Amino acid sequence: MFFLRAIRSHPEFRSGMRATAPVAPGLAAWGLMTGVAMVKSGMSVAEAVAMTLFVYAGSSQLAAIPLIVAGAPFWVIWMTGFCVNLRFVVFSLHLRNYLMHLPRWRRLVNGFLTADLSYALFTNRFPEPATDDQGRLAQESYLAGNYFLTWLSWNVASLLGIALGNWIPSAWGLGFAGVLCLLGVLCSLANTRLRLLAAVLSGLVAVVAYALPLKLNIVAAIVVAVLACFWLDGRRPAPPREKLA
Structure with a gap:
């Protein structure tokens, strides 16, 4: 047509x-x-x-x-x-x-x-x-x-x-479908370098700290990723301010 x-x-x-x-x-x-x-x-x-x-x-x-x-x-x-x-x-x-x-x-x-x-x-x-x-x-x-x-x-x-x-x-x-669901959320949100770094860092920490009781490896992964990204974000150079006419 x-x-x-x-x-x-x-x-x-x-x-x-x-x-x-x-x-x-x-x-x-x-x-x-x-x-x-x-x-x-x-x-x-x-x-x-x-x-x-x-x-x-x-x-x-x-x-x-x-x-x-x-x-x-x-x-x-x-x-x-x-x-x-x-x-x-x-x-x-x-x-x-x-x-x-x-x-x-x-x-x-x-x-x-x-x-x-x-x-x-x-x-x-x-x-x-x-x-x-x-x-x-x-x-x-x-x-x-x-x-x-x-x-x-x-x-x-x-x-x-x-x-x-x-x-x-x-x-x-x-339960496997639930894992894929979380992967879908991850793929949708990891669209900047900082977010991708947070995903990789939290995954690594969760695996390294897997032996912690009560699933505290997940909490540790979140804390480490958040603190690291806050620190890196604070080190970014401030955007230049527009000069007043």
């Missing part, structure tokens, strides 16, 4: 992908963890794949998994997912003025594919909706490039997690 070629070839499409690239590893880690969690909870591969492709909402998927395992009624599972995703109603209200000029089916596609980070990056890039055709095309192209990489990162990693879930020993259970 002509409009798809116009969106894909627009420079803003690539700008949207570049804006999403730094957070894509964190999204992939979350997707991998969710894929493993679905399989280890007892869902079949077909059910897990269908949930990944058609639900496409990590937080509501994770909220629904324990309810499915517990055999909760359908309406309880549905209402849980609905409540978790209520924030998208707010997103939709804000994006209405950006997308209202589009046909309904294109608004539905944009709404389905727009995730939390897509919304945040898009509204930061375009605080106000465009009023001309070229501006509207640029905004839709940026949003499409943004959620294309988000969708790709999430679904590829989630499908990989579903495939790997059958190879992970059952004894690891959902």
Whole structure:
């Protein structure tokens, strides 16, 4: 279709992908963890794949998994997912003025594919909706490039997690998925040198002090990492002050 070629070839499409690239590893880690969690909870591969492709909402998927395992009624599972995703109603209200000029089916596609980070990056890039055709095309192209990489990162990693879930020993259970969840948080937050240093330093201290009782190695790792980063941050040169005219 002509409009798809116009969106894909627009420079803003690539700008949207570049804006999403730094957070894509964190999204992939979350997707991998969710894929493993679905399989280890007892869902079949077909059910897990269908949930990944058609639900496409990590937080509501994770909220629904324990309810499915517990055999909760359908309406309880549905209402849980609905409540978790209520924030998208707010997103939709804000994006209405950006997308209202589009046909309904294109608004539905944009709404389905727009995730939390897509919304945040898009509204930061375009605080106000465009009023001309070229501006509207640029905004839709940026949003499409943004959620294309988000969708790709999430679904590829989630499908990989579903495939790997059958190879992970059952004894690891959902605890292994919890470890992957923490790795997802780590990948999302370790986006500066200081934060990366804190992650590496805390990991090393936690391993070295593993013999401490009551899991105090975790406390020691946090204390050492925080103190080291505070010390390094204090040694940074102060930014130059602007001279008064």
